[in-house]
Amino acid sequence: MxxxxxxxxxxxxxxxxxxxxxxxxxxxxxxxxxxxxxxxxxxxxxxxxxxxxxxxxxxxxxxxxxxxxxxxxxxxxxxxxxxxxxxxxxxxxxxTENPWVAPDGDGLLPLHSAAPAATGLLPDAIAAATEAYPRYGLGAGYDAVGLPPLREAIAARYGARGLATRPDQILVTLGAQHAIHLLMTLLAGQGDPVVVESPTYPHGLDAARMRGARLVPVGIPDEGWDLELMSCAMRQSAARLAYVIPDFQNPTGLLMADGDRAALVGAARRYDTTLVVDESWAELAIDEVPAISPLAAFDTDSRVISIGSASKLWWGGLRIGWIRGTAALIRRLAVLRSSVDIAAPLFEQLVVTRLFERIEETKAERRRTLGASRSALVEVLRAELPEWRFTVPRGGGSLWVRLDAPVATPFADAAAAQGVRLAPGPWFGVDGTLERYLRLPFTMPPRPLADAARRLAMARALGSSLGVHGARAAPLTPTL
Structure with missing residues (x-):
């Protein structure tokens, strides 16, 4: 019928x-x-x-x-x-006619994703990798720890940032998310407490949950990390593992100062906690910021494990990341990963190796493009939604917007009706918290980003008929 x-x-x-x-x-x-x-x-x-x-x-x-x-x-x-x-x-x-629609064909502008388009240097790197590719055809074509030239390039970059590193301390992965899963699989077990920031990267939470770990969230105030709270969480939970994002934290955009980094590593040493440090955004400063050392530079007893990624700096489609740890840890991780995926794709590793040669050019490019997009988003939000609260970060890829009522999820539904997919706060928290927040990335170009922000204003204007009430607040003064 x-x-x-x-x-x-x-x-x-x-x-x-x-x-x-x-x-x-x-x-x-x-x-x-x-x-x-x-x-x-x-x-x-x-x-x-x-x-x-x-x-x-x-x-x-x-x-x-x-x-x-x-x-x-x-x-x-x-x-x-x-x-x-x-x-x-x-x-x-x-x-939709807009090229920045979500790839699943639903026609929504993907404001839930903080992934920028590929760097303009990518075609040159692909051409160079294509020329070098045939030389590797005589071998097996995979290596569980990664291509030697790429591991050398990654180690050299850590050295340039003030952290002496050998290639045998590097494992090449299929992006940062793969790296997190490998480390959680190796280091976290059923019921183990894992300290996490709140808010934090959702897939970091997912990886811990998949291992059956018990999440121990520590809130991040607007002004930055509360190291006393972090220390208390490690001590009271007896956590042997913590996952942190000190560099333009996702989603808040906060940057941890050197003094706090030293204090965090010191607390981890006192309470015998291993720190898994996600540095996916570390190279993406937009404004001038003080020279900041990698968190592992304060490590004296090999309890800091660093994760990096090509996705945010160059392009997510490359699917290349890495882990920096002790040589012994890298060997253990290589054995673990060989039972799952054997190795990262050779061609993509060659491309990223070439891109490391021009990393300063890429950083300058990202400062221009992300800076322009950040300005476009802030301008529209202040003009169209002047009562929303946010602090403009000095780098990274997103604004963390506070509403004055716990309506992020229904507002995301309202925004979808206007053609925009949002990431509501609960995605970044534990047990349904953070309903007062939205993450708004500025990784799209200015024009579609401004279009998306205006659609949010339309969704807000129509909020009463769509069941969204009270999602208004006052703007914070942006940090400089």
Whole structure:
């Protein structure tokens, strides 16, 4: 038996304010969200355009335009003279005319992702790697610890940052997330306490949870880390492992000072805690900042393990990361990883090796591009949403925005209706906390980023009709 919706039924489902502008776009995006959320099943016959227009109190042209948009995006399947049915787009469907849409084809601007586009130096590095690639064809093509020239380049970079490092202290991984999983697998067990920052990188939490570890969150105040709280958490939980992000922390953008780094390592030494340090954003200062040493530079008894990544500096598509630890730890990790994936792809390792040769050029490029995008996002938020609170970070890739009510998740739903996918605060916390926060990355180019921010303002303006209340606050003075 065919299922169908009447005009009044769909009008109640979408619940759009008459003041929504442009109405056809809001209508199309709300219907799409209902389909993606499962609230509007697939293969349900939609009401005739004139019936829905009457129920909504708008012109038939408005509904026709919305239906046309849904057909173009693959969310309606229509046959002339027979009507329209809800559908899901095929793998090749185009969700939007904007090239910065999410890759799953849902047409939403991906403001949930803090991944920048590839560096402009990537084509040259690919060309150089292509030329070198055939020389490796006589060997097996994989090495569990990584390509020697790349390990040398990574070790040399640590040396340039003030931390003497040998190549045998480096393991090349499939990105930082892979590195975190390897370390959690090796060092954390069922029921083991693991100290984590709150908020923090969601996949770091996931990796600990997958091992059955017990998360011990420590809140990060707006002004930075509270080292007394961190120390107390290590002592009281007897945690043997802690995961921290001291460099342009994800998602807050905070940068830990040298004095706090020394204090953190000292506390870890006192309470016999190993520190897993995520440095994925360490090279991405936008403003001038004081010279900061790697956290491992304060280590005297091999309890600091560092993680790095090519994703944020060069491009996430390369899927290359690394772990810096003792040579003995690297050997243990190599044995562990060989049972799972054997080695990182040779070609990508060659590309990253070449990119290390031009790292200062890349950093300068990122300062320009991320700086421009950060300015564009801040400008729109201050103009369109002047009551939201945030501190402008001096580097990294995102703003950590505070709302004055715990509405981040429903606001993310409202934003999806405006074509923007958000990362609400609970993604970055433990046990459903941080509902007062949103992470807003500035890794997209300025134009689509400004478009996304204006859509958030529209979602906020329509908040009362979409069930979002009180998501307003006052801006903080940006840090310099």
């Amino acid at each position: 065919e299922r169908h919706l009447s005009g009044p039924q769909l009008a109640r489902l979408v619940g759009i304010s008459p003041e929504a502008r442009p109405y056809y776009r809001v209508l199309a995006e709300t219907v799409r969200t209902l389909i993606l959320d499962g609230r509007l099943p697939i293969r349900v016959r939609m009401p005739a355009e004139r019936h829905l227009a009457q129920a909504l109190g708008v012109s038939r042209t408005t509904v026709t335009t919305a239906y046309d948009r849904l057909r173009e995006q693959g969310y309606l399947d229509s046959r002339q003279g027979s009507g329209s049915w809800t559908a899901l787009p095929g793998p090749g469907a185009q969700g």
